[in-house]
């Protein structure tokens with residue numbers, strides 16, 4: 001696979017905006033969808049639409065088999081020991097809320113316990129913990145990031161106490177693009193008896209993830225950021241941990257037996273999947289995973305590295321541009337670039353770039369505490385995936401410079 005063959009798989013790349021070819025650099029928010037994913041959705045909707053796990057008729061069995069095949073594919077893709085460790089959710093947000101609520105309901109937290117959260121986290125990995133903290137009188141502690149965006153791992157041991165119950169950290173920050181040292185974080189936390197939840201929303205499409213190698217207890221991600229359908233997410237949890245947790249929601253199919261006196265619950269992972277699940281969406285994870293695997297070629301890696309180096313060099317040369325997430329070792333960053341520009345508002349830049357056909361993200365990027373940390377009200381972000389080309393990166397930098405000139 002080279003970049004042009006990857007591009008041919010994504011029909012939306014043929015679209016134009018304001019008469020210009022679409023240059024889609026908002027992949028960290030939602031990636032585009034390949035034909036294989038659209039076809040899977042269509043096939044599920046047109047041929048195999050039926051409820052899951054319930055009926056004995058052929059169509060229901062087919063739908064269920066495809067849903068469960070997706071679970072097996074996810075388990076194998078992320079190196080999980082068993083499909084029983086894979087819970088389907090609506091996305092990263094629901095996955096994290098599920099863990100927070102279940103730990104709370106399991107009596108895992110006592111008053112005064114601590115939750116450690118990386119300073120660079122997305123709101124999805126902050127607010128669910130604040131909600132639990134409010135109800136249980138817990139203390140939230142912050143694992144800081146350095147000026148260049150790396151986590152201050154040296155400070156981690158001192159931040160952990162006998163009360164630190166869980167540490168929540170992204171594999172890759174959605175603002176900084178920095179790859180965090182998850183394995184090391186897990187080792188340090190586990191030595192203290194602290195669980196680790198990893199938000200894999202940005203890592204899943206860019207890195208090769210092996211949850212057992214990382215050593216994390218929970219790993220969450222969303223389908224729509226890795227070329228699958230929206231409304232589909234995954235929560236990985238170590239099996240004994242999942243088995244120790246009570247259900248998240250009550251409803252159909254998450255039970256073993258129901259009576260007015262007593263209800264017992266299904267084994268994992270069904271216990272956490274109450275009600276009718278995403279029949280058409282979940283199976284799209286299979287072609288999305290297939291594609292992610294096929295994208296790991298040296299040609300594509302070369303192009304991604306060329307994009308990264310080109311943009312990092314271009315930004316380093318421009319005194320008006322501040323790049324957030326600029327680790328000394330470039331291999332520790334994915335091709336995701338968040339900047340602020342002296343004298344130009346991020347929203348104005350994004351609007352001008354849009355008129356040039358370039359889709360970027362502007363604003364707080366659901367990471368307001370990190371914006372405060374860097375003393376900005378927002379940033380402009382361009383995020384690349386393997387269908388983006390070096391030529392697009394060059395066009396982006398050229399247009400950005402034009403936009404800055406217009407605003408000065």
Ligand code: PLP
Pocket residue numbers: 028029090091092093094122124125170172173174199201202222366
């Ligand atoms: N975590 C990170 C790091 C993200 O980038 C995002 C989305 O941007 C989320 C969590 C939330 O993902 P979703 O909205 O798919 O639940």
